[in-house]
Amino acid sequence: MLCVHFLGNLSSSIGSKLCFEVEKCVDLYSFIDDLLRSKGGALSVEEVLVTSLDGKPLDSRVSTCDVSDVVVLRLVRGG
Amino acid sequence: MVYLFGSWGRLLRVDLSTGRMSTEEIHPMTYRMYVGGRGLATYLLWRELGRKWRDVDPLGPENILTVLTGPLTGYYPGIKLVVSGKSPQSGGVVGSAVSSHVAYAIKAAGYDGIVVSGASRDPVYLYVKDDSVEVRDASKLWGLRGLELVRALRDDVGRDLPSLYIGPAGENLVRTAAVMARWFHAAGYGGYGAVMGSKRLKAIVVEGSGPLPPVANRDDFAKLRYEVIDKVAARTTFRRWGTTSGLWRVGYETSSEPIRNWQEEWHNREEFSHAPIERKHWVKNPWADWGCPLACMKVSRAVVDGVIYLTDGPDYEMGAYLGSNLGLFEVDKVIALSAIADDLGLCGIQVGNVVGFAVELFERGMLTEDDVGYTLRWGDFKSLKKLLEDIAYRRGFGAVLAEGVYRSAVEIAKRKRLPVEDVLKYAVQVKGIGVGAHGIRSRKDYPQPIAYAASVQGGDHTSVAGLPANSEESEVWSAFLDSAVICMFTSVEEDTVLKFLNAVTGWSVTKDELYGTIGPRILSLQRILLLLGGPDVRWDPRKHDDNPPRFYEPLPTGPYAGSLVPREEVSKNLVEYYRQLGWDDLGIPTEETLRKLGLYDAVDVVRALRRELGAS
Numbered sequence A: 001m002l003c004v005h006f007l008g009n010l011s012s013s014i015g016s017k018l019c020f021e022v023e024k025c026v027d028l029y030s031f032i033d034d035l036l037r038s039k040g041g042a043l044s045v046e047e048v049l050v051t052s053l054d055g056k057p058l059d060s061r062v063s064t065c066d067v068s069d070v071v072v073l074r075l076v077r078g079g
Numbered sequence B: 001m002v003y004l005f006g007s008w009g010r011l012l013r014v015d016l017s018t019g020r021m022s023t024e025e026i027h028p029m030t031y032r033m034y035v036g037g038r039g040l041a042t043y044l045l046w047r048e049l050g051r052k053w054r055d056v057d058p059l060g061p062e063n064i065l066t067v068l069t070g071p072l073t074g075y076y077p078g079i080k081l082v083v084s085g086k087s088p089q090s091g092g093v094v095g096s097a098v099s100s101h102v103a104y105a106i107k108a109a110g111y112d113g114i115v116v117s118g119a120s121r122d123p124v125y126l127y128v129k130d131d132s133v134e135v136r137d138a139s140k141l142w143g144l145r146g147l148e149l150v151r152a153l154r155d156d157v158g159r160d161l162p163s164l165y166i167g168p169a170g171e172n173l174v175r176t177a178a179v180m181a182r183w184f185h186a187a188g189y190g191g192y193g194a195v196m197g198s199k200r201l202k203a204i205v206v207e208g209s210g211p212l213p214p215v216a217n218r219d220d221f222a223k224l225r226y227e228v229i230d231k232v233a234a235r236t237t238f239r240r241w242g243t244t245s246g247l248w249r250v251g252y253e254t255s256s257e258p259i260r261n262w263q264e265e266w267h268n269r270e271e272f273s274h275a276p277i278e279r280k281h282w283v284k285n286p287w288a289d290w291g292c293p294l295a296c297m298k299v300s301r302a303v304v305d306g307v308i309y310l311t312d313g314p315d316y317e318m319g320a321y322l323g324s325n326l327g328l329f330e331v332d333k334v335i336a337l338s339a340i341a342d343d344l345g346l347c348g349i350q351v352g353n354v355v356g357f358a359v360e361l362f363e364r365g366m367l368t369e370d371d372v373g374y375t376l377r378w379g380d381f382k383s384l385k386k387l388l389e390d391i392a393y394r395r396g397f398g399a400v401l402a403e404g405v406y407r408s409a410v411e412i413a414k415r416k417r418l419p420v421e422d423v424l425k426y427a428v429q430v431k432g433i434g435v436g437a438h439g440i441r442s443r444k445d446y447p448q449p450i451a452y453a454a455s456v457q458g459g460d461h462t463s464v465a466g467l468p469a470n471s472e473e474s475e476v477w478s479a480f481l482d483s484a485v486i487c488m489f490t491s492v493e494e495d496t497v498l499k500f501l502n503a504v505t506g507w508s509v510t511k512d513e514l515y516g517t518i519g520p521r522i523l524s525l526q527r528i529l530l531l532l533g534g535p536d537v538r539w540d541p542r543k544h545d546d547n548p549p550r551f552y553e554p555l556p557t558g559p560y561a562g563s564l565v566p567r568e569e570v571s572k573n574l575v576e577y578y579r580q581l582g583w584d585d586l587g588i589p590t591e592e593t594l595r596k597l598g599l600y601d602a603v604d605v606v607r608a609l610r611r612e613l614g615a616s
């Protein structure tokens, strides 16, 4: 099970927490990218920060099987 | 002995009334408290003008113009500087960031920034070459538009040097005038182009040939620099499309783009998507500001009525405000309007906002041809172009709109003998500053419902408030980026940015200190100065800490039609945000907070402010 927690405005547009059964191990960043796009937030993973629950940024090598909870918040604002 | 790294601890001061030039040493502890950039500007303004703030005319010689770098300027990838002063728009302090090579040049000349006071009688420009500073005659440059001016400056100084400058709008004290850089870059929020104009200062040219100030921890710095470059360079989509992609995404996907003065926020105009714009208009991509690995800029070209226009992007804000907000969806004409605004030295956001407001009033019959001198229509390039020029030169009705959207609404109400609220309801602004092109109604974009209502920079989309106050959602983060002075597009997570700051400065700033003291200290001072306001504007938090009325109307079209922001939610979140910053329910910093932040000299000012507002 992988739970994705959203902070800030992402929580009101996507929900504060979404959980998924992880069927196969895939790159976490691609997973989050697909998730963001599917939620219509017009965001890509480049614009968010993905961290562990205690706020440590997660490496792009992490897979969906390595973590159970991740936090996503919007990093790039404006433009 | 307190050592300073990353900054020189020295500002260049120029008094244009007396011609006196000097350097001012700034104590290392001041940097530790305010960091630099926006924070240092706020400190300087508070120190020098705070006691007489209300009486200071932003366009009078008593105002000061600050052009400041930060400790990360030149070290952190990307380049920005922050222009500030008492804002002719809000009456407060706005940290107005702009990408400019001048930032690097200032530091390489041995300063952390330039502070200009007084006003010259005749047009001048400032030429700084390391230790040598000259106030030069600019009578031949006065009146020139951006592109001609850049060429003329090059001829005058003998080569292409980094410069900040104003166009005709700044000279004519238009409150929506920007401080321009490199043809298309603008420090738009705040209206500091008019402040430069009021000082008869046409340009600041800087040539620095020295080194940057020393770094505290070179090994950590080198490692972190590569780490940040790697992270930033991985943003390949942003590099490829820049903010231009927002023209489609923010309109179609997040439904938060201003359309016809924010009457709608959704469109499906495919011609506004980045791929056709790239195909038809981009003549340079990528284009980088000094030393930036992200290189998000593009140069676009269009030919309209036989005239060639060049601008950047158009970047999202310019495209939205001079395109969809004016009902104009023909990209070549949007590029043309954007290039015209750049050339006149107008802030594309603020001028697009006030023009959209005027067109809506015209459509509603609240303005007529008798008032304006011609017909205004959505998407009508000719009249829109003429109106931009009229504003920049304060011609005819343009002189009313040159005052910015808030003051124009008040003036139009007076002329039409209408209750001011009946006109202000069409002005999409907060505390005198037109709201940036990111709406809050669909909730799919980044600004929260209190983003603008609680911001110390009003409608500034680069400095939005948000909950929780101790996270990147909060305005503390924007204030910090503008104080360390890094580009928001190259910023990475706070841990790394703080490590970077500490490696350069030798400080040990923690997240707790950032969110608990440094950020709230800067915001508290900005907030106090904003509430003091004056001389012609005064903001009452009970009335003005709010969204524009339009944001409470349901979205009429698009996938989120019907969506709006409930007032109760805004009121509740405002109080919570203020509480988290150590402010009272009206958003006034408490005495306990001020003492904790070391702002002892603000205690009596705040006491008087509270008394005046009838707050306990």
Ligand code: SF4
Residues within 6 Å of the ligand: B077, B078, B079, B080, B099, B287, B288, B289, B292, B293, B294, B295, B296, B297, B487, B488, B489, B490
């Ligand atoms: S990210 Fe873009 S705006 Fe920021 S410094 Fe780099 S090129 Fe300039």
